[in-house]
């Protein structure tokens with residue numbers, strides 16, 4: 157009989173490596189990207205500058221930013237073979253499956269897939285960053301029976317993303333709220349999807365394979381899929397006056413309330429106040445007081461009943477809903493942002509690699525012999 161092992165289910169509380177990309181500190185309720193508080197970045201920078209920071213470790217100079225933006229804008233178009241593969245998928249396919257497939261096709265068509273030098277991986281990361289908005293916007297449009305809108309190289313990342321989705325650039329307040337959401341979603345240390353990308357990279361697999369795996373991990377409701385689930389919850393509840401009864405029944409059934417709780421933050425997610433401020437601007441823009449009443453009622457009842465606070469997916473879901481995104485598109489929007497964090501971690505893992513391979517404690521039947529009769 158072996159000694160009982162101290163098993164860390166879900167790797168909770170386990171520190172598995174160093175990272176210089178971001179610091180999540182639940183004690184001070186803070187999140188730093190390369191040393192900068194994410195709230196300050198959201199207030200003062202565009203998403204493109206934050207992407208540059210996460211990949212290169214420093215904010216860009218004006219000249220570096222201009223070069224970076226020009227390159228990003230030149231890479232936004234989708235190749236015909238990618239469009240064809242998307243067109244061949246049923247409109248009933250979940251958009252996360254479409255995004256996952258499109259990234260896989262881009263990887264299969266890239267003659268440099270096996271080149272994992274830092275320069276080659278930066279180039280691939282930037283190309284995915286530039287193309288994901290085209291994929292996500294196109295998929296929402298084709299599900300609505302609308303034609304593809306080509307990217308515009310006179311627009312910044314967020315304005316172009318919204319234009320490709322809706323056929324117009326919305327008011328600045330909407331573009332800013334969208335840009336803030338992209339910055340807040342971009343990176344969060346060793347979360348499940350990033351860790352998936354690092355595990356795949358640790359086998360010396362390629363960047364596209366790691367990203368495809370990460371998309372699969374993000375899809376689940378306990379991770380990125382929660383932003384969609386929040387809108388489904390709101391739909392189920394209906395209005396603020398029904399929150400108390402709905403929550404009674406849901407908690408009695410031991411349901412997890414989506415958009416609440418976090419593995420690392422136990423006293424509130426550092427990003428929520430910034431996203432709530434952006435949501436407030438959208439509520440004013442779209443005159444969506446009813447939605448906000450429901451939002452506030454569920455948040456305060458969860459606090460009173462369970463002392464559990466919202467995570468970033470709670471304000472992001474309704475924000476994307478107000479902008480006009482279909483609920484199923486919310487997690488692909490998360491992909492478009494998190495591609496930055498994933499690829500930064502892929503490069504960091506590769507630069508200091510060790511195969512990720514934990515142990516397990518066997519608790520199946522003891523060794524036994526196959527009965528002779530089963531072979532006859």
Ligand SMILES: CC(=O)SCCNC(=O)CCNC(=O)[C@H](O)C(C)(C)COP(=O)(O)OP(=O)(O)OC[C@H]1O[C@@H](n2cnc3c(N)ncnc32)[C@H](O)[C@@H]1OP(=O)(O)O
Nearest residue numbers: 377378379380382411412413414415416417418419467469
């Ligand atoms: C961007 C992101 O990925 S943020 C996360 C998005 N995911 C969600 O919003 C899904 C809903 N939340 C959850 O399921 C969880 O809070 C998780 C998975 C995010 C974190 O979970 P863990 O750290 O594993 O905590 P765990 O699930 O063990 O919860 C601890 C306790 O709080 C309760 N709890 C935690 N979150 C919730 C929730 N959202 N609703 C109801 N109860 C909850 C659990 O039931 C458990 O209670 P118990 O001790 O009485 O059994």
Ligand SMILES: O=C([O-])CC(=O)C(=O)O
Nearest residue numbers: 343344346347348419420
């Ligand atoms: O850190 C986590 O476990 C989940 C999360 O908030 C994120 O990935 O943004």
